[in-house]
Amino acid sequence: MIHAGLNAYVLLSALLFAIGFFGVLLRKNTLVIFMCLELMLVASTLALVAFSRFNGTLDGNVFVFFILTIAAAEVAVGLAIIVALFRSRRTVQVDELNALKH
Amino acid sequence: MLQPAILILLLPLLSAAVIALFLRRQGGIAAIVSTLTAASIAAMALILALHGGRGEDQVDWLTLGGFTLSLGVKFDDLAALMLVIVGIVGLCVHVFSLGYMHDDGAKARYFGGLSIFMFSMIGIVLADNLFMIFIFWELVGFSSYVLINHWHEKTSASDAAKKAFITNRVGDFGFLIGIIWCYWANGTVNLTQLGEHHVFSTAIPLLLFCGAVGKSAQLPLQVWLPDAMEGPTPVSALIHAATMVAAGIYMLCRIHVLMVPDALTVIMWTGAATALYAACCAIVQSDIKKVLAYSTLSQLGYMVAAFGLGSLATEENGIKVVIAAGVGAAMFHLTTHAFFKALLFLGSGSVIHGCHHEQNIFKMGGLRTKMPLTFWTFTLGVAAIIGLPGLAGFFSKDAILYLAFANNKAVFAVLAFTAVLTALYMTRVWRITFFGAARSESAAHAHEGGLTLTLPLIVLAVLAVIGGYVGIYPKVFTGVFELIPEAHGSDHTTILITSLVVLILGAGSALLFYKPSATDALEERSPGLFRLLASKLWFDEIYQWYIDKVQQRFALLLNFLEQIFLAGFIVRGGAGLVGLFGLGARALHVGKLNVYLYWFLAGVVVLWLFATGVL
Numbered sequence: 001m002i003h004a005g006l007n008a009y010v011l012l013s014a015l016l017f018a019i020g021f022f023g024v025l026l027r028k029n030t031l032v033i034f035m036c037l038e039l040m041l042v043a044s045t046l047a048l049v050a051f052s053r054f055n056g057t058l059d060g061n062v063f064v065f066f067i068l069t070i071a072a073a074e075v076a077v078g079l080a081i082i083v084a085l086f087r088s089r090r091t092v093q094v095d096e097l098n099a100l101k102h
Numbered sequence: 103m104l105q106p107a108i109l110i111l112l113l114p115l116l117s118a119a120v121i122a123l124f125l126r127r128q129g130g131i132a133a134i135v136s137t138l139t140a141a142s143i144a145a146m147a148l149i150l151a152l153h154g155g156r157g158e159d160q161v162d163w164l165t166l167g168g169f170t171l172s173l174g175v176k177f178d179d180l181a182a183l184m185l186v187i188v189g190i191v192g193l194c195v196h197v198f199s200l201g202y203m204h205d206d207g208a209k210a211r212y213f214g215g216l217s218i219f220m221f222s223m224i225g226i227v228l229a230d231n232l233f234m235i236f237i238f239w240e241l242v243g244f245s246s247y248v249l250i251n252h253w254h255e256k257t258s259a260s261d262a263a264k265k266a267f268i269t270n271r272v273g274d275f276g277f278l279i280g281i282i283w284c285y286w287a288n289g290t291v292n293l294t295q296l297g298e299h300h301v302f303s304t305a306i307p308l309l310l311f312c313g314a315v316g317k318s319a320q321l322p323l324q325v326w327l328p329d330a331m332e333g334p335t336p337v338s339a340l341i342h343a344a345t346m347v348a349a350g351i352y353m354l355c356r357i358h359v360l361m362v363p364d365a366l367t368v369i370m371w372t373g374a375a376t377a378l379y380a381a382c383c384a385i386v387q388s389d390i391k392k393v394l395a396y397s398t399l400s401q402l403g404y405m406v407a408a409f410g411l412g413s414l415a416t417e418e419n420g421i422k423v424v425i426a427a428g429v430g431a432a433m434f435h436l437t438t439h440a441f442f443k444a445l446l447f448l449g450s451g452s453v454i455h456g457c458h459h460e461q462n463i464f465k466m467g468g469l470r471t472k473m474p475l476t477f478w479t480f481t482l483g484v485a486a487i488i489g490l491p492g493l494a495g496f497f498s499k500d501a502i503l504y505l506a507f508a509n510n511k512a513v514f515a516v517l518a519f520t521a522v523l524t525a526l527y528m529t530r531v532w533r534i535t536f537f538g539a540a541r542s543e544s545a546a547h548a549h550e551g552g553l554t555l556t557l558p559l560i561v562l563a564v565l566a567v568i569g570g571y572v573g574i575y576p577k578v579f580t581g582v583f584e585l586i587p588e589a590h591g592s593d594h595t596t597i598l599i600t601s602l603v604v605l606i607l608g609a610g611s612a613l614l615f616y617k618p619s620a621t622d623a624l625e626e627r628s629p630g631l632f633r634l635l636a637s638k639l640w641f642d643e644i645y646q647w648y649i650d651k652v653q654q655r656f657a658l659l660l661n662f663l664e665q666i667f668l669a670g671f672i673v674r675g676g677a678g679l680v681g682l683f684g685l686g687a688r689a690l691h692v693g694k695l696n697v698y699l700y701w702f703l704a705g706v707v708v709l710w711l712f713a714t715g716v717l
Contacts, residue, residue, distance in 0.1 A: 025699055033695075098693040 009050035016043035030082055030092040041071050104159050104175045106150050107228055110185070111175075113146075114139055114220035121214035129209025133200055136213035140189075140196040143220060147189035151182035152576055158230050158294060176230030176293055179581025180433065184227045184352055187437055188345050190565070191444045192220055194558035195340040198448050201554030202336050202455055212252055212334065219245035219341060226349050232281045232291035232310075235353060239277070239313065242349060243270045246341050250333040262329035269326040273316020280309025284360070297359045307365040310357055311372075318350030318402045321376045325641050327399055328383075331391040335454055338391060339447030343398045344440040351405045351436050355429045361412070366428070370410025374516045377403030379639070381523035385530070386624060386635040389461045390450045393531045394443070397487065400520060401439050407517060408432040408502040411509045430585025431501045438494035438569045442486035445562035449480035452555050453535060456548040463534045464620050465542035472548045475556050477536050479563040484532045486566040488525040488609060489601055496601065497570030504589040504597045518604055525608025530616045538618025 016039060023036030045064045052060025086092050117139035125132040160174025196216060203212055222245050225238030243266075251263035285291050287301045314320070319327035330342045341347070354369070361369075380399030387393045408431040454461055456473050470477045486493040489500070499521065506514035540546040550556065568574055572583050589597045616623050625632040690701065711717045 025696060025703070028696070094695040097695060 006050055006054045010047055013043045013047035013050070016040075016046065028093050028095055030085070030094055030097070033094070034078055034082065038071065038075065041067060104157060104177060106146060106154060107175050107177050110143055110146050110150065111221065111224050111228055113143060114217045114224065118214050118217035118221060121210055121217060125214075126210050129206070129213075132210035132213045133203075136217045137193075137196040137200060139217060140193045140220060143224070144189035144193040147182075147185045150177075151186050152578055154182075156182070160230055160292070171233055172231060172292070173234055174230035174292070175228045177228060179579050180352075180355060180429075181227050183433065183437065183579045183582050185224065187348075187440045188220070188223050188227060191344045191440050191562075192216075192223075192340060194444060194448065194562055195336045195344075197554050198339070198451065198558040199334075199336040201552050202451055203334060206334075208252065212249070215245055215248040215252070216337075216340070219249065219346070223345055223349065226352065230293055232284060232293070232357070235356070236274075236278060236281055236313075239274065239317065239349070239353075242317070242346050243267060243274070246270075246330070246346055249337040249341060250330050252334055252337070253332070256332065258329075259332040262326075262332040266326040266330045269323050270316045273312045273314075273323050276309045276312025277314075277316070280306055280312065283309060293356055296357070300360060302362055303360075304362050304364045307357065307360045307362065308368060310360070311354065311365065311369055314350030314354050314406070315372065316350075317353075318347050318406065319376075319399055320350075320372050320403065320406055321379060322641070324376060324380065324399055325645065328392055328395045331389070331395050335391065335447060335451030338395070339444045339451065342395065343447050344444040347398065347402055348405075348436045348440060351402065351409065351432050354406070354409050355433055358409070358426055358429050363412070366410045366412045368410070370407050370412075370510065370513055373403045373406030373408070373410055374513045374520075375403070376400070377407060377520045378516050378523075379403075381520045381527065382635050383638050384527040385523065386622065386632055387527075388464055388622065390453065390463050390466075390531060390535060391447075391461055393463070393527060394446055394450055397446075397524065397528065398443055400524060401435070401443065401487070404499070404502055404517065404520070405432045405435050405439070407513060408435060408505060411502075411505045411513065425587075426585050427505050427587040430582060431498070431505050431587055433582050434501055434572075434586045435498035438486070438498040438566070441562055441569045442483045442494055442566040445479060445483040445559065445566050446487065448555075448558055448562065449476055449483055452476040452551055452559060453480075453548075455551050455555065457542075458544040458547070460542060460544045463531055464622070466535045466540070466545045466548075467538040467542075467618050468536075468540040468545060469548055470536040472540075473550045475550055476559065479559040480536070481532065482563045482566055484528045486569075488528050489521060489605055491602070492567075492570075494566050494569035497572070500597050500601055501586050501588070503600060504593060505587045507589075507593065507597060507600075508587070518600055521601065521604040522608040525605050526612045529609045529612035533613065533616055534618050541620050 020036045020039030020043060023039065024033050027033050027036065045067050048060035048063045048067075050060075052058060052064075082092055085097070089097065091097070117135055120135060121132045125135065154177075156178050158174060158176040158178075160172045162170050163173045164171040196213075199212070199216065203209055206212060219242065222238045222241035226235055226242065229235040229238060247263050247267045250266055251260055253259045254263075281291060283303075284296070284306050287303060287306065288296060288299075290296060316323045327342060327347065331338055333342070377400045380396045380403060384393050384396035384400065387396060409428040411431070412428045413426050452473065453466065453469060453476060456469070456476070457466060460466065482493070486495040489496040503514065503517060503521070506517050540548070572586060575583060622632065624635075708717070
């Protein structure tokens, strides 16, 4: 079993965050953007868990509990919005969701 | 203790409010409400003046930092006397209006206007500080506007109302500056506190006098009063003869503690000039109301001159006593004038009503037999104004003449000559209106009005006869009446002879010169003089020229500058700048979610740079 160091965890976390971030910036489907957002959240929790593990304290874990709780609520609301959006507009492509401008 | 006074003040306001809110279509009920209000005002004013105490009280109304505007009541002998005059004359006019305005289409508006006028006038009478006087002063101007404008479908009436209002504004501007200056210099505008101590200044009383010039129609702001005769005749009697125009005199008497000799000299000459000017104009008028209007102007000039003649020092048991004789003489003449001028105006109203709204005296004639009651009461009014011995005007005019004789002989000469002219034009109008044969269809069918028209005439005629005997007034007005100057010894004889000569000269020449005919005798014999007097010294024309050629052009220039700098540069320029910024900001909002994300990213980067101290 390879014993991974803290740097490896942080690097993975940063990678995941970057994937999520660029997904949010570049993808056009609201559902995918939403998933990317969740990915960013999870990436940050990964870093927190790693910090907690290597510092030997529970601070990071406590953070993670809160983040997961908030994320669960957010997902429930966000998905509901997307479903409602699709029902009314028959699309979830951000390019076509431009009612604020027009 | 002052609750009754406040009640008197608020009662007409209540009446006006009730009429305006609920009785606009019920003219008959409105008339009764308003008249009953006037009756209770008169009754309460009498009770309060005779049995109520004197005092003052105030409450803070508005506090702005260190500046406090208070509302208060100052009820002294002067206020009590004025309140009684307003109450009695007001009641007579209300009753007269019941008959005179019986068939008018807008009775509710008319009687509501009368009520609001009573409210404003009583407010001036009771006010204890200059700011409060100013508030009610403007309200009086407003009610005057409403009532002159009563027959607003006539262009001349609406023009006259506007003229009255705007001319008064000119005077009020000076008045307001005077009040502010007075506050600035003395730290108070309360009349009692000013009486205790104040700064001596010529400008303050003169600026305050501007208000009186406007309201009491003195030269050079006299132009509005003759035109105001476009209003219904009872209004002319109440507002433009007996009470409102007297408010200027009353206000002067209120502030007489502020007076200094220089200011008094200006006031004296203004009054004397107005008295003479208006008497000259009155001689050539053919409209019965216009004659009375100029006569009012002339008598107001008398009062102003009397006030300006100032105090009188008398020797009493070896001690020199200075009394404010100007106040006494002015208020005395105001009192008697209110009675006989209201009588004359209501008499003319009765004549006009009887002659089916004919106002030209040369188309009347022969009314002596057709309207005997009007004739006799009018005769008493004429006798009172020309100063027939024993009647009201005789005493008050003598007091003024004596004051002038003692203080300034030149003014005495002017006033005595004015008295000649007064006797002349009043006898002229009396003779032409009531004697001879009827000279028109409407005069031939003239008839006496009903009880509401004649009863006020009788009441006022009685007052015009007895109003001059100071002894008959209850002792409660001593604060005013003890100031009336009285001639003694040889002065007394001189004044008596002067007034008799003046009377005989004026009335006699009128009786010789003017025969009841359809044309003006002066116009036939001396057309040049007639045209000069009829021109009224071109005051209206000069003002018209000034407005057209100077004020209007100046206003155009200001408008031009305003368009460029205010409206153009500041307002439109400012709006344009903001609009330009908005245009730029609008470009950021493209309506695409991922674009906003880039903005968000940029914002985060900037925030991060700021947090790390790079920016």
